Amino acid sequence: MISKKIGIVESIADSSEVLDDIRVNINGEIQRAYNYPKITGQINIGDEVILNTTAVELSLGTGGYHFVISNLNNKESDLSKGGHIMKLRYTPYQVKVNAVEDHESEYHDIINDFTSLDGMPAVVGTLHSMLTPFVASYKRHNPNKKLVYIMTDGAALPIYLSKNVETLKEKGLIDKTITIGNAFGGDFECINIYTALITAKEILKADAVFVSMGPGISGTGTKYGFTGIEQGPILDAVKKLGGNAIAIPRMSFADARDRHKGISHHALTIFKEIVNVSVNIPVTIYSNKNFDYIKKQVKDNELFDKHNIIYVDNKKCKEDLDYFNLKVRSMGRNYEQDKEFFDAASTAAYYLMEVCDDNEGDYCK
Incomplete structure (x- = not known):
């Protein structure tokens, strides 16, 4: 209570x-x-x-x-004007938003007439701290491409809490934001991940999308009891709508908890049991025993049998962050203390760029 x-x-x-x-x-x-x-x-x-x-x-x-x-000295507030969709429903703080899908929305027919994402890449993470390293690497090399961030309701509900989003938008590195479910405060509001992906493609004309929860994550130390498990259904949604589903694996060799060593048990559970489709999982190459540990995890968990595991040589994450004067921190650790975690998000950006270099589709021009 x-x-x-x-x-x-x-x-x-x-x-x-x-x-x-x-x-x-x-x-x-x-x-x-x-x-x-x-x-x-x-x-x-x-x-x-x-x-x-x-x-x-x-x-x-x-x-x-x-x-x-x-x-008690100021009872006035104004979250939104117009709209009929409620978020934080049936709580004292339920708020009214202008959802893209709303029957009075100017975009209603666009949502209704949607057919396919046509290969639009959607990179899906599990922690909010994956956002900044991905954006830094992607935007440094693709400054003119439109990047949209979709924030789920797996953690913080107001996007306002995220200093990362505020900073990245101020620097022009995130073009637009969408908040879904009971999350709110984005440039666009959507009811679920499906309509958010459609909004990113059809309305915002995104070249790429990054999806993750906002600041915070709930975990219990149990196999299925963590909010990051949403990565699985989101990847399914991307593939269902005809998009290019790219998953960031949660990685660490700094976390004191053995279950998070190398590829986290969270990621392994999602990739083995939760996601129902084959997705692209970029993994950073290292020339040390840590990489041997990661490769053994991939083999022991038979990830190659279900997914497209791509080993990517990427040593530029810190350079990309410094280029934009960005600082990162996850679970209290900075880049130097937990490089594998941040490298994983950066590597997803480099994988996406490699795919585009070899592909003549609309999203790779």
Whole structure:
């Protein structure tokens, strides 16, 4: 259930149209909190706010902040105008959005008349931290191609929480965003992954799409109990609609948990049991024992029998990140501490470019 406390806004560390990073006084103790002005209104120093303190009290790494539930000094907010589709349905914060599929939407007939993605590449990750290295490598070499980010509702629901998206859009590296399911706040709103992929192709004319959840992931240490399992059904959707499905494998040799060593058990479960179709899985080549470990995992789990495993020589991830002055971090680790994780996302971009070099389809011009 929700744990709530009342606090007084002491200072505003950072503020934008969509997210306020504030400091609140709760019973004499200064603590960090986030406010979404489109939902809970503008914030000012001295305002009395009701806070959701649940995650901090549980010492959670994911969602581990206070969030403003209500500003007692400002009850005005305006998330959207028009539209009939609700997100966060049947909760006190259900919000009305202009969904692309809505019967009153100008795009309604385009969605209805869709036939195929015609090979549009869709790169699917499991963690939000895969987004930046992929974008850096792809956009450095394809600055004029249109890249669309689809954010699922597997983790954070407001796209506003993502500093990665904010930074990448400011630098012109992500062209448009789409939020699906109960996630909201993208440039376009869709009900599900199918209509989001159609929107990316038919409305936004994307050259490539990246799909992942927003910041945060839920995991339980069990085989199937993690939100990243959505990668499987998303890859199925890409193939069902006629797209080029490319999967980023979750990799690490820095994670202390043995189940995440090399190719994570999350990725192995998805590739072996969850995804129903054959997909392209690029894997980075290394000249060390780590690569031997990865190749053994691929063989032992018979991934070659079901999928197209492509070994790619890529040593440019850090160079691409530095080119755009981008910093990355996942599970508290930066590039130098967990290079294999970030390389995997970058390698998907290089694989996509290699495919395009050898293909004369519309998406490779």
